[in-house]
Amino acid sequence: MSSPTSTALAEIKLDPDRWLNILGAWLLALMWILPLIYAIWTAIHPTEYSATFDLSAPLTFENFERAWAAAPFARYFLNTVLLVSSILAAQLVLCTLAAFAFARFEFPGKNFLFVLVLMQLLVMPDILIVENYRSMAKLGLIDTITAIGLPYMASGFGIFLLRQTFKTVPIELEEAARVEGANLLQILWKVYVPLAVPVYLAYGLVSVSHHWNNYLWPLIITNSEETRPLTVGLSIFASVDQGVDWSLINAATLMTSAPLLVAFLLFQRQFVQSFMRSGIK
Amino acid sequence: MKNIKFNQVSKRWQESVAVEDISFDIPKGSFTVLLGPSGCGKSTTLRLLAGLESCSGGQILIDDEDVTQRTPSERNLSLVFQSYALFPHLTVAENILFGLKIRKVNKTEQAARLKRVSELLNLHPYLDRKPAQLSGGQQQRVALGRAIISERPICLMDEPLSNLDAKLRHEMRVEIRALQQKLGITMVYVTHDQVEAISMADQIVLLNNGRIEQIGSPSEIYSQPQTTFVARFIGTPPMNIIPLQQKGKSLAIAGSKQQVHELSGSMDIPLFLGIRPEDISIGKFGLKAQVLAFEFLGSDVLVDCQIGTEKITIRTDNQSSFATGETVFLSWKDRACHYFEQNSGRRIDLMPGVASQLLSSAYE
């Protein structure tokens, strides 16, 4: 038997299995990043070069300018930011309160209510478009940003995630705070919430990227420039106005995804870790 | 300084009883230890006093005021947890100041008290650290700091030393006791460790199965155990509890004919003899016994012997070694003997010649 170190060395040098793995991993990565690279390529070059890859092609920012001018993207951005932040704010408050009760209170009907909460993990508002549209019509909220956000503000996932987190907080910490005279809200705010900060961050990132990207429900419920979020605005821009000017469409596409993409590239580790954390049940 | 009174306090959960009808007093400024094996109800008793559990029955009085229905913070006491319960997201200073901030004590007062407490506990170099960056002993000090900065007259501690190693535990014992005396706090301290109890307490409340076995000073509990449970719980190795056989007025160790006591009259209650291992000496005369095992402990030796059918452990500083099977002679002083009634486990004081009278009065 050879020693473990020499086996490990041999593995690195000779193992074809390993080389195949590296090759596979890189090929897949290139395939996965290709659409983005392609979009960037066409967006920063004149239209003539959108299908010919010539490294000497002149760079231009014109596509972005034209796209920005061709549709009210500023308004769409504002709408999306309003939408995403109001959803997140409501989610944080509502989910925190409910999760606290589910984690640390005993009250009749608790288990049944929690099952109702979990139901939303399966039956998401995304598929209840017909009846939710009807409800919004009754409430007179059609074509408002409120209507886009309302079905998502009480998040079953958020309640579940925070409840799990709160349950891991040692009960002694709460008791120590109670002995010192902290009331319920102080206990929640000074003990539970600070200890759950990483989970809030994770949930926030997931929520923001989800609602930034959401399309179907906003498409249904909005019908004016003043309320449309970026995704809907982009789809209208791409389908109606521009024919097949790929440079323009790709510039617009990049523009709408840019904030998330830039945030992702800057905070890659946190992003990945956040998604990971939110996935651990 | 405040005195505390438990008046027939009980705590029951659905089917189980944690604490049953306990009554005792804790004098002002005393160091009282609630002692007992795990599950005896000592922590529950402390939590009832803290207000973290509600009583199922009875009253708790602090300075003659009934506090049974009050919330923890209304009882004006501080609490040190077994796990320390330090807030991991706060620095040492913030942890210590937590209660003062909740109660909105003014900033200069906060700073002054923090300075005093951190100097008292040697914590000033660590004030900006997080609990996770501290050693176990330092974390313990932070927990102490949080308890004493409130300057509340009563301090409760729930097994505060159980997470420390033996050396540190000894140091902290001395430190906590000194602190309590210096600040004149009424201290209620829960532990399962009899050494802690004996070395720190003014008063020990020994609990078993949710009931009080005995209340007394450490020396009373050691020298006058009221039950076989107390007798065996205090002292290492535990007291020998040996069943006795009666033949007329003579009491002998079960399975042997060697008399250990002579009664003044006859009595038909089966008895145990209790004798501490350290009270037995091995010599040239006394009861004949066979050595079963021998263990060298450094300053002492432990010898297990057999008399009749019973096993007796002896702890002696006699440095000679003993071989298994060797015959030795055991002797002890009369006042080292404790007698217990076999059925109830309760102490019976047998005085030579007057034992039977005492017994008859004890059974009225």
Added chain:
Amino acid sequence: MLQNRMWLYGWLLVSPALILLFAFTHYPTIATLWSSFFTTPKGCREASFVGLENYQRLLEDDVFWQVLGNNSIYAIGTIPLSILLALSMALWVNGKIQGRAFLRMAYFTPTVLPLIAVANIWMFFYTPGFGLIDSIQGAFGLPSQNWLGSPDTVLYAVMAVAIWKEAGFFMIFYLAALQALPPSLHEAGRIEGAGRWYMFWKITFPLLMPTTLFVSINAVINSFRLIDHIFVMTNGGPDNASSLLLFYIYETAFRFWDTAYGATLTAVLLVILGAVAIGQFYFMDRKVHYQ
């Protein structure tokens, strides 16, 4: 007294969230089933009770069956492949591989991009004659193909986008699970002289079962939910060849304004998701051992 106050606080804390949950998840679920027994209200005409008539229509609706078939192919085609890719990605990125940070970024990027936006990019790839795929095919002398225009290929073209979008997302869950595995397991295996494949199949894979189950359920739900790219790329066409259930619901309810039939279709979707939930329970109990 104290207990009653705790009850009250508990209810007060959960009520805002539960009222919203009830209004926009539970009520519409029930209302969907209710509406499926009525006609669509039109103008001044009220909805009237028609019993199972909508379901009768469903059974006779060829488009519905086609869409259901499409969605089955879509689910069966995307779920295993995206899970397999996700697992491979996670194993690669979790090991000591050259360029690990880049690989992880590349795999995960599609997750943060809006599906509606990436659909635009993909659409260009598929463009006949001019698009990237055709250009590559042309370089190998293969004929040009209209991927999105032909009923035979359109569904697969759409599925490719879904796999591309989802694999990186699922990778994260596997990565989290892999990092939570105690290294001592692998060390023990290596001391026993187990090969890499043996280790994977006998140790890693079984320990990842809970994650696989979790990811699978997510994937099933997503296969009914993620349809944004259809709007941009195909609009369900040609001839409904790329239409999925939710897309058909959208068309029925919001293009033809037949809300009653839309509700009936939604009811079918709810039943399918209910079956998934029951299946989840069954699997949880039987096959998966959580530590």
